[in-house]
Amino acid sequence: MDDNDLALFAVFNEIGIINQLSSTVFQSRLPDGLLVSHFSVLNHLARLGDGRTPLSIANAFQVPKTTMTHTLGALEKRRLIKMAPNPADGRSKVVVLTEAGQKAREDAIAAMTGPLHRLAEGVGRDALMDLLPRLAALREFLDDNRNI
Amino acid sequence: MDDNDLALFAVFNEIGIINQLSSTVFQSRLPDGLLVSHFSVLNHLARLGDGRTPLSIANAFQVPKTTMTHTLGALEKRRLIKMAPNPADGRSKVVVLTEAGQKAREDAIAAMTGPLHRLAEGVGRDALMDLLPRLAALREFLDDNRNI
DNA sequence: ACTACTTAGTTCGATATCGTACTAAATGGA
DNA sequence: TCCATTTAGTACGATATCGAACTAAGTAGT
Numbered sequence: 473m474d475d476n477d478l479a480l481f482a483v484f485n486e487i488g489i490i491n492q493l494s495s496t497v498f499q500s501r502l503p504d505g506l507l508v509s510h511f512s513v514l515n516h517l518a519r520l521g522d523g524r525t526p527l528s529i530a531n532a533f534q535v536p537k538t539t540m541t542h543t544l545g546a547l548e549k550r551r552l553i554k555m556a557p558n559p560a561d562g563r564s565k566v567v568v569l570t571e572a573g574q575k576a577r578e579d580a581i582a583a584m585t586g587p588l589h590r591l592a593e594g595v596g597r598d599a600l601m602d603l604l605p606r607l608a609a610l611r612e613f614l615d616d617n618r619n620i
Numbered sequence: 621m622d623d624n625d626l627a628l629f630a631v632f633n634e635i636g637i638i639n640q641l642s643s644t645v646f647q648s649r650l651p652d653g654l655l656v657s658h659f660s661v662l663n664h665l666a667r668l669g670d671g672r673t674p675l676s677i678a679n680a681f682q683v684p685k686t687t688m689t690h691t692l693g694a695l696e697k698r699r700l701i702k703m704a705p706n707p708a709d710g711r712s713k714v715v716v717l718t719e720a721g722q723k724a725r726e727d728a729i730a731a732m733t734g735p736l737h738r739l740a741e742g743v744g745r746d747a748l749m750d751l752l753p754r755l756a757a758l759r760e761f762l763d764d765n766r767n768i
Numbered sequence: 769a770c771t772a773c774t775t776a777g778t779t780c781g782a783t784a785t786c787g788t789a790c791t792a793a794a795t796g797g798a
Numbered sequence: 799t800c801c802a803t804t805t806a807g808t809a810c811g812a813t814a815t816c817g818a819a820c821t822a823a824g825t826a827g828t
Binding site: 473476477478479480481482483484485486487488489490491492493494495498512516517533534535542546549551575581582584585587588589590591592594595597599601602603604606608609610611613614615618620 | 632633636642695759
């Protein structure tokens with residue numbers, strides 16, 4: 473492994489730190505007890521439509537399904553989602569946003585608008601938008617090559 | 621919050637997923653019980669020199685110092701690092717790599733060379749290297765604007 | 769030198785994450 | 799139809815993460 477390889481490592485090091493920093497920022501804007509991982513699920517359901525299965529949500533975030541069981545349990549206890557049997561598959565369930573869940577998501581997004589705008593101003597909206605397709609390509613490759 | 625703002629969100633969503641996927645890949649190459657967070661500390665000490673304080677390491681990864689206490693405890697129990705009093709500051713400590721720690725880091729890096737090369741081939745080494753300064757700039761801004 | 773404040777690190781408790789092993793349902797081949 | 803295999807979800811246990819409160823040591827102002 474040479475210096476060029478080490479630089480590749482650095483890419484994932486930076487991504488880890490950015491993830492850490494951005495999570496902390498977002499977390500500080502969320503109401504008490506609502507974690508970033510919780511919000512992410514609410515946002516996913518609101519953006520792409522609810523009625524999805526726990527497994528499909530776990531796959532979307534690339535977390536183990538047992539983690540998603542736990543997260544959904546927390547959201548259900550807070551009555552932000554509801555779990556119903558999946559009519560199409562007896563083993564499965566569907567996850568639906570409640571009114572409170574939709575509102576929690578909207579409130580959270582509103583609370584993050586400020587930081588997000590200051591971020592866009594600071595590093596440049598263009599620079600961020602320019603990152604998006606590049607990151608998506610990397611994510612896609614990793615997603616398709618889990619056993620690399 | 622409009623569609624442009626939501627796209628900014630997507631950047632951090634992608635980063636979270638990449639972090640998750642890359643951690644899983646790296647984790648699968650590490651020996652039993654050695655977590656990515658552990659390896660990252662070993663790598664940090666080897667790259668930038670040991671003799672650093674726990675707090676400085678925590679800051680480097682942007683994790684709470686209490687998390688670093690825990691991580692260092694695990695590394696010390698495995699005898700991969702040693703903690704010594706900091707001669708320059710009675711409140712503080714210095715963290716030093718042991719021989720075993722250096723070897724563990726080298727072994728881990730060797731084990732990751734394969735996946736890393738396949739990754740470089742798959743998405744293109746240039747594309748990855750192109751990401752690095754962009755990510756570093758974003759990380760730096762977030763680092764300097766913790767209370768954004 | 770004294771006191772107030774700050775800083776480094778730990779302890780403790782709560783909860784998130786996730787691997788293993790399990791149950792129940794679906795699927796596919798004989 | 800039967801049975802083996804696969805798949806969706808959960809239960810459980812181990813450990814990671816992290817906030818709050820604490821102790822000890824350094825620092826700064828008087």
